[in-house]
Amino acid sequence: MSALSFHAGPAALARIRAHGLRAQDVAIIPAAAGGPKGLIFQHLDQWVFGDWLPCAPRERTLIGSSIGAWRMAAACQRDPARAFARLGELYSGQRYSSARPTQDEIDEVVRDLLREFVSGHEDDIVNHPHHRLHLITVRGKGSLAAARLPRAQKLGFAAAALHNLASRERLGNLLERVVIGDKRARAPWLRERFDSFTTHFPDLTRQNLASALLASGTLPLIMKPVSGIAQAPPGYYWDGGIIDYNLALPYSKAEEGAIVLYPHFNEHIVPGWLDKAMPWRRAARGPNRAWLDNVLIVAPSPEFKRTLPRAKLPDRSDFKYYGADQDERIRLWRQAIGQGERLRDEFAAFVEKPNLSLIRHI
Secondary structure, eight states: OOSEEEEEOHHHHHHHHHHOSOGGGEEEEEEOOOGGGGGGGHHHHHHIIIIIGGGSOOOEEEEEETHHHHHHHHHTSSSHHHHHHHHHHHHHTOOOSSSSOOHHHHHHHHHHHHHHHHTTOHHHHHTOSSEEEEEEEEEEOGGGTTOOSHHHHHHHHHHHHHHHHHOGGGGGGTEEEEEEEOTTOOOHHHHSOOSSSOEEOOBOOTTTHHHHHHHHTOOBTTBOOBOOOTTSOSSOEEEGGGTOSSOOOOGGGSOTTOEEEEEOSSSSOOSSGGGTTOGGGOGGGSTTGGGGTTEEEEEEOHHHHTTSGGGSOOOTHHHHHHTTOHHHHHHHHHHHHHHTHHHHHHHHHHHHSOOGGGEEEO
């Protein structure tokens, strides 16, 4: 039973067929939103960023939303292996006073988590010699521009869901993308307008790093919106996954020969969080399918997922399922992290000797 599945666009497959999967060809690494699902990649992330990529230093764009943003911030620390381990410990170890914590308590726990994760590492993250970090969040506009109170947020996000149901383009009436990123990065493939969402590109600094990470993972209605992010336009900010859940971005517009290495939870890419129940919105089925030509998706196989606790990746439903038994949730999440060693080992073996028969077409 293989723990990994591989899915490649035609340009990525041709590159791997000609040269193998080389670290020097990896120019972009996206990291999706998905909450606790990101825990499964701890050992894979440690090997990729701690052992493999440092052997071929070059400028690389790291871009993530929500837990993906936090993972990429770990990748930019001076000791990425230790940073990923610390992130896994902190994230899995979340504790609350009840099975239904208040917004205030959730905000406090998450802020403390990020403070411990980032404190003392700000300069390393923002000034990494090779990685160029980009954190995705969303900013409210229209009825969500001043939605400070819970009722106004509920009404605003209900309207957002209806807009998105009609078309993804209409969601741009209520939300805009804000990419808080490394000012050294050129990345014209990202900065040139490619969809209907207004996009801002404030610089990432040590002063706004913590608030940008918090905003990127701030779940609507569950947490309070973030405001007052230095360098960013004023307003209320929420989870970047609302617009960019699986980061359906124009990767094929990057430099020729570049490979986008995408460790991902699934074989398919869902553009926004509100698109999850709409299979026709998947990136590989739409008019922008060519964006994925240079992408290699590396995903846990369905067979591997069935070996995990509850036969699935850790996810937010576990908070409700385990309720007050937080020790059991923490134990099983950490068990899943340990089982993720298989993903690391199989990927390392693939890098050493690529088996092209394992790769499916995107």
